[in-house]
Amino acid sequence: EPEVTQTPSHQVTQMGQEVILRCVPISNHLYFYWYRQILGQKVEFLVSFYNNEISEKSEIFDDQFSVERPDGSNFTLKIRSTKLEDSAMYFCASMLFSGEQETQYFGPGTRLLVL
Amino acid sequence: AQSVTQLGSHVSVSEGALVLLRCNYSSSVPPYLFWYVQYPNQGLQLLLKYTSAATLVKGINGFEAEFKKSETSFHLTKPSAHMSDAAEYFCAVSGRVTGGGNKLTFGTGTQLKVEL
Numbered sequence: 001e002p003e004v005t006q007t008p009s010h011q012v013t014q015m016g017q018e019v020i021l022r023c024v025p026i027s028n029h030l031y032f033y034w035y036r037q038i039l040g041q042k043v044e045f046l047v048s049f050y051n052n053e054i055s056e057k058s059e060i061f062d063d064q065f066s067v068e069r070p071d072g073s074n075f076t077l078k079i080r081s082t083k084l085e086d087s088a089m090y091f092c093a094s095m096l097f098s099g100e101q102e103t104q105y106f107g108p109g110t111r112l113l114v115l
Numbered sequence: 116a117q118s119v120t121q122l123g124s125h126v127s128v129s130e131g132a133l134v135l136l137r138c139n140y141s142s143s144v145p146p147y148l149f150w151y152v153q154y155p156n157q158g159l160q161l162l163l164k165y166t167s168a169a170t171l172v173k174g175i176n177g178f179e180a181e182f183k184k185s186e187t188s189f190h191l192t193k194p195s196a197h198m199s200d201a202a203e204y205f206c207a208v209s210g211r212v213t214g215g216g217n218k219l220t221f222g223t224g225t226q227l228k229v230e231l
Binding site: 033035041042043044045048056058091093102103104105106107108109 | 147149151157158159160161164166205207209217218219220221222223224
């Protein structure tokens with residue numbers, strides 16, 4: 001069964017450093033998402049991406065964040081200058097259709113620790 | 116805007132007992148509703164979803180949920196709990212906006228513990 005994959009599974013970085021989290025969505029899916037889950041808290045929406053552009057973003061997704069689909073298969077989340085509060089589990093999700101068949105499939109996540 | 120409220124951050128049941136995890140939603144447009152399960156150190160797995168067909172939705176692992184518009188609820192049930200059901204369960208809602216792919220808004224989660 002096709003699945004969303006994410007790399008790395010864990011990343012430790014120093015405050016102020018740039019990180020890139022990578023996701024390979026399910027092939028032929030059209031919609032892509034990033035969510036995050038701070039330890040012990042609920043899963044929060046960051047950004048959605050469709051037709052090579054951001055379709056919606058949350059308040060969390062400020063200028064330090066960016067997303068890209070560089071080669072038609074990968075979907076990346078970049079944090080330019082990490083802060084301690086960026087420590088979280090980051091989930092990528094993809095979806096084929098919007099509407100009645102709408103189902104987002106999640107990857108296993110990347111645990112980011114900012115020191 | 117959409118939101119979900121999950122009553123009870125922790126629920127404990129005996130193996131073989133009924134599982135009932137509560138979820139109430141708020142949505143300004145007709146909602147799509149989902150239950151996801153998260154096992155320790157793993158990602159989110161879809162259990163079931165409601166999109167507008169039958170109000171009683173059957174999912175994987177023997178779980179089901181009933182959409183009740185009058186009560187704005189989408190509670191998750193399983194007739195007989197198994198030890199392997201111990202996990203965190205998240206209710207989520209998205210709006211029926213055509214095009215664009217809708218974000219999920221999650222509840223705070225319910226940790227299910229199953230005891231012998």
